[in-house]
Amino acid sequence: MNAIDLFAGIGGNTEAAKMAGLDVVWAANHNPIAVEFHSLNHPEAIHSCQDLQQADWSQVPAHNFGIASPCCQGHTDARGKEGPHHHKSRSTAWAPVSCWEYHRPEVFLIENVPKFLNWKLFPQWKSCFESLGYSLSINTFDAADSGVPQNRERVFIIGTQSKNPIEISIPKRPHVGVNSIIEWDYARWSLIEKPGRAAATLERVKNGRKRFGDRFVMPYYKSGSGKTGRCLSRPIGTITTKDRWAVVDGDKMRMLNINEYRKAMSFGDHIKLPKTRTPAIQLLGNATCPVQVRDVLKAVKKAI
Template identity: 20%
Template sequence: MSTEITIKDAAKQLNISVQRVRTLCRTSELDARKVGNSWIIDKDSLNSYGLKTAHKIAEDHPAYNVNKQKPIALSFFSGAMGLDLGIEKAGFEIRLACEIDKYCRQTIALNKPNAALLSDINHYDAGDIRQAAGLTEKDDIDLIVGGPPCQAFSTAGKRKGFNDDRGNVFLKFLDLCLQLKPKYFVIENVRGLLSCPLEHRPHYKRGEGYTELDEDELKGGALNFILKRLESSGYGFSFNLYNAANFGTPQIRERVIIICSRDRKRPPYLVPTHSEHGEHGLPKWNTVKRCISKLDKHDHLNFPEKRLKYYKLLKAGENWKSLPIDLQKEAMGKSFYSGGGKTGFLRRLAWNKPSPTLVTHPAMPATDLAHPEEDRPLSVQEYKRIQEFPDKWQLAGPLIQQYKQIGNAVPVGLGYAVGSLIFRLLRGIQVIQPVNFKYSRYKNTDDIAWRAEFSQNLSNSRKSSNSNKRKAL
């Protein structure tokens, strides 16, 4: 049952002035009632306001009011909980969330106050995790999910892999999963994981006069290291590069999903619900128009005036290339003469297609995400719809942080596909997959084709190395 507190106590908790608290009471931003000349404030309302505006820190806490009827899922690197919402929708209870980002923690506390909340994964061992989740050593964990920071493997970064501090938390997550021994665990990451080496050798140390790349230095060395750990631990696994559009998300967004099984069996791939052109008898991909056309409220950033004049000349689905050639040069400046497709510049979304991959800032010059018709970037509400978050899902922090949280999230539909598959496997329900389904636009992105390619590359490297040795003799 909620309790009430005074204005002075409220001001102290939020670290703001008493006068500011009075204003919040008068404007009904806080749930309060007038008693004489002062206000009495509902404690739950104050807590919610403090988290949403980042005036209040989301403290670590154990799980409350646990549901023992549902299968148990633990979440790491939870972010704004897109993956978790999908897992929950499939029938799991998210018993624990682990997240270090201040604003994401506040978002988690706002929306899932009963789930245990932990911070830096490096600060906990398997016993700490069980205790926070309300689990004993004898309790079985059905599922662990996590998307370790992707920058260490992203093609946009320096590709340091496990030599990057962010890569090290990947190994910490893997170690925790193997110690906690869940029936299933899931690793989510970016496409760059498929090609990132475990050890990066500078390009100036390659070629004539240097030894050939070894196993850890080859493209994909980091993933190969992970797979060897899984095999030695006794877990079966499968992975693929999945386009979220094939699972109902109105967005082209590709992520590597590794599914690991304690029973040593190789899990099946996720079951698609949509296809680009209706192949396999499935519905066509969802579109932007279907998900955002009926929204009323919009909180959004703005484009600078110098870019707005060009947007006013573009229609839905167009970008800078649709402008007259003289305006293309004017709008792009020096970038006009650089290489690459540059399709993210001055980009309006198309109504009748899925959105491009949402980014953390929709108004950056090279990754513009403009509304199909209105002269503005996509709003946070539209971001939520495209990532399939519920409209009522509260986001903490300033506007730019809200964009970042949703832009970094896993689409709920992709999370639901993961949860649905594992729920079926736990229940022994047969999983039927379409034959030869094209999960991604890229080649050799599933575990079978990827491993064959990696083995061939390793064999070629060893042959080349042996050949060089013979020449030296």
């Protein structure tokens, strides 16, 4: 089956599609850096760097399967105290509607944060697809249940040209702890007790030691995972576009490195990323977890 990937980012959905036996023939995103690295990782696809709300869908290849991950920033609480913000990112959800009004694929999959379902315009958005003859199946899964070493809950909306929504189930795998991705021999550690270390950081380290001993992970900035961090046998908390997770080992600590972030997102070592830390983490935090989406896509293929 041929597929297209809207809001493709660095390629989490495309990686998943390939693992599930789909051929991604076209991928698009508005971010030039994301398109550059998606092209490096998936040179077989046609790439487009554009605002998809302005797309000419007649120029997009015909496809049986549509995949899209519209911007989630307008719905998520990942911005902390600021909360979700309302700007044009919310309106990106209308691009798949217009695309699949034109192409009418047999099936599509749309991924977003669970609070997407609380969007005031969600009922109208859903009814647009129903007007086009699609039945929508709405499912929420945690990436950790697919064996990804990260708790990352996402909603997956499946549209099919059928009388009733399809029902899918994905196997629940054992949770994988964050210890599986930590590179303990990585060189760039610093002493915890050093001049300038924030009091809040030292307090989190102190609390973490009481609960977990000498080794654990914790949010370096703000809170998350309470004020004690997480034990290494648990999946890490949600990876975002901000560099915020640190690992503690005895009297030293450091931020997670790019390769550890990549593994936490379930990307393979073959995936190329920017060499600069900030854009690499931004691309990873904006991505989907390929292993999780693979499981969903396989379940969809089985159900249809």
